[in-house]
Amino acid sequence: MNHNGPLAMKKNNLEEAANWIDRLHELDNDEKQELTIWLQNKDNKIAFDKIAKVFGDDEIKNALHIYSVESKTNKKRLKSQSSTLPVRIGLAACVAALTVISYLSLTPEQHTLKNQSVSALNTIEQSTVVNSKLGERKSTLLEDGSFVHLNADSDISVTLKKTSRYVEFNKGQVFFDIAKDSKRPFIIESNQATIKVLGTSFDVEKDHENTVVTVYEGKVSVTSGRTVTLIPPQQAIVKDNEIIVKNNLKLNQLPAWRTGWIELNQQPFFILIDKLQSYSAKKIIISSQLDKTIVSGRFKLDTPYESIQLVAATYDWSVSEDDTHIYIQSS
16 A cells, blocks of 8 residues: 555654654754754644644744744755755654644545544444543544543543544543534533533533533533533533633633643632642642632642642641652641
8 A cells, every 4th residue: 555645744744743842852953953954844844833733832832933943044055955864753753643643634625534434434333431540641533533632530431423422521621622523513421511512622621519611712512401602712610500601711722731731820729739639649638727728820730749849838838748648738
């Protein structure tokens, strides 16, 4: 089979871009020069920009700008070298390719063809469980062309049929990027609410009390007692069969957790602890007089102990730990 067509070429561009981004902070001067050469190719630059957008990292975008400027200033000299540029595809880039590349490499026309072929195959129900471990963020491409990004300690069950797409939202937080298919609505059931879309991007978070739906693109209907339709930048908080809608949120391009951070603005300390708990193998225990302390800031999810210490230092709290727990108390 011939794999050298336009689609394969685009996929290769994206795989190479994922590799460069994965190693961006480790490049030596020679490798930076190679990247500058590589970006001379228009398709390479587009691929790099797409991957940078997915990861939502400002440092990546800044690097793209810097290397693009360098490319232009050295264009004549670099052009003669570009044909000999070696391609290095590392393990981390291959992982990125598995979770990101297949989705990004499809054009709108190819999305339509893929959805049609999947619809034809789904005469028999297909169910898939997608989950992430403690401390793990995970991205998965579904068979219908939709993309789901799971925050740590999340769990969903996906069922694809010929006439519908259904998700049972068990726990955690998931960002959905839904492939458009007017004949197969995408329905999410969280017990607390029913969420229905045709094709859009939105975030769903579920805990034992609330389901929170935040819309980044398109329209989403949320039903719990009544039905509301959300558009960007709106958010619905569902609790006890009631829906509270928040308008005019200041949304970034992606939720902060997608880039490994949690941002709080005048919110109770226990909310930060709830977020960090999904990244901590140890149970985090806070004394009752501290849990409603109002905190603000940007905290790293991947290093929960350090994030806790940052807050504790601000308020002069004490932090201790044993084999299974982290304790936070007032001094």
